[in-house]
Amino acid sequence: MKISEFKTAGKLITGPGAINALADEVNRLKMTSLAIITDKGVSQAGLFEQLLAKLPIEPSIVIDDIPPEPEVNVIEEKVRLLKKSKVNGVVALGGGSAIDAAKVLAATYDYSGSISDLFGENLIKERNIPLIVLPTTAGTGSEVTNIAILSDPIEQVKKGIVSHCLLPDVAIVAPEMTLSCPKAITAASGVDAFVHALEAFISVNASPITDALAEKAMTLIFNALPHAYRNGENLVAREQMATGSLMAGLAFGNAGVGAVHALAYPLGGRFHLSHGMSNAVMLPHVLRANAPFCSDKLFSVALLLKVCPPDTRKEKAIATLLDAVDKLCIDVGIPRTLREFDIPEQVIPQLAEDASKVTRLLRNNPKQLTVEDIENIYRNAY
Ligand SMILES: NC(=O)c1ccc[n+]([C@@H]2O[C@H](COP(=O)([O-])OP(=O)(O)OC[C@H]3O[C@@H](n4cnc5c(N)ncnc54)[C@H](O)[C@@H]3O)[C@@H](O)[C@H]2O)c1
Ligand SMILES: [Fe+2]
Known part of the structure; x- marks a missing residue:
């Protein structure tokens, strides 16, 4: 028998209507100043409005333009933007692209180096702000993995950042969020x-x-x-x-x-x-x-x-x-x-x-x- 380890998000909340649990989770994790990470397609489908209606507080910053299959330089730019606002919680709404971006943004909030230096395994050592993710595709499974995948435009390959710090605190998997998926x-x-x-x-x-x-x-x-x-x-x-x-x-x-x-x-x-x-x-x-x-x-x-x-x-x-x-x-x-x-x-x-x-x-x-x-x-x- 081999020894194996099992890792996942801290809590999984699933099923139709699971989004109703969002406010309790935001409060439980003591998120009082929030960043929302999403993308244009998801917002245009009306999902961002649905999320806002369920939040107990107004977000302090909304980054709603994560592109599909984001490049590392886009994430570097968003890290700089996020650092300007004092937040103590990140909520991601989207497919794998927005969720992966949010995983990296939350885990690098207190990190001052280059994101490209984090490709590989276990190079991120800590994450100080909690993270809730809501997938809108079915999907990448990113809501429960310790991986974020970004495109490297210089080497023209996709690369992974792997770290236990990328595991979200809560994954809310509400199937109705995928109804508008093209x-x-x-x-x-x-x-x-x-x-x-x-x-x-x-x-x-x-x-x-x-x-x-x-x-x-x-x-x-x-x-x-x-x-x-x-x-x-x-x-x-x-x-x-x-x-x-x-x-x-x-x-x-x-x-x-x-x-x-x-x-x-x-x-x-x-x-x-x-x-x-x-x-x-x-x-x-x-x-x-x-x-x-x-x-x-x-x-x-x-x-x-x-x-x-x-x-x-x-x-x-x-x-x-x-x-x-x-x-x-x-x-x-x-x-x-x-x-x-x-x-x-x-x-x-x-x-x-x-x-x-x-x-x-x-x-x-x-x-x-x-x-x-x-x-x-x-x-x-x-
Ligand atoms: N971290 C992981 O474990 C993991 C695993 C697999 C893939 N990935 C990564 O995830 C990314 C792909 O994610 P994806 O396949 O979920 O797609 P995506 O997040 O790139 O989204 C694709 C498009 O669909 C739109 N969209 C998503 N949900 C929608 C909805 N409900 N209604 C309307 N429009 C919607 C988005 O706006 C976007 O334009 C890639 O970068 C891939 O490498 C990560
Ligand atoms: Fe995949």
Whole structure:
């Protein structure tokens, strides 16, 4: 038996109407001067107004222009802005981009160095102000992870800051906050959540606890995503997606993700494909390379998701699972090849070089991939 550690946000409040708990949590955490971190799309959808109506105090500062997949220099600028106002609490409202930004802003409020120096593991040592997060996508699971991902425009890759100081004090996961999520974002962030669960399940660091969370997350997301995509107003499907993505976040926040994410990072960094899109396009190709190295687990996923009859042979069941995952992506309108994103074929060796440096994630992968393996996977995805 391996020893494993389980980390999550301090408190999870979930379900329709969970936002009503916000005022009590703000008071409990003695937040008397608040910063709200959100983005334009979320505000335009009316969610910021809904949040304001639930707050017990007026915010001291509102930063409402976090861009999608934020670059590190944008966060540096927001850190300077935030430091000018005396706050003792941060509330984030948005998808992974706004939540990741808020996690870094709260944790660097008393830090005077450069944010770029914090990429890597455990370089942030303390956070002195409390943080409440409310996801509006389903989703990144960022509400329960110790990671924030930012784009590095110089090296043109996405990089992670990992620290226990990034774990929020409270995550309020209210599915109605995702009802306004546009179709393309529902699809991309939904497939991202599925990848979190699947990669956590086959991770070399999986534990019985993360497996249980990943299994339930895969079932919820696999069944609910097409419904949430086709009819965004379907609150039952939205709730299943919100719970599924939260459980996937709990699974991967502890077991880690693997090569799908490692190979997706350079697509975001160099070609600005969204995180969810880049994961979705790489998913079936990385799974094919991984399959011989995690066949028992993939077989159990095939049976769990009922993609084939229970007496199907292992190889056939895995092949059917790969087709079903591909079909899920097609059903939610995600392009299946890198070519469709106008990525030139000659950059593949560079992409492979970039991805091979994401060792923080590659080391979780069931198959240890060489640069040549990675290049072949990109060629299969082209
Ligand atoms: N920290 C983690 O654990 C973790 C995990 C996975 C991904 N990420 C990061 O999260 C980011 C992606 O986050 P995302 O997929 O949630 O998307 P996002 O936060 O980038 O949002 C995408 C767009 O959707 C809009 N939007 C979000 N919710 C909406 C709603 N309910 N109604 C209307 N519009 C809405 C936003 O305004 C934005 O324009 C990436 O930077 C990725 O790297 C972080
Ligand atoms: Fe992800």
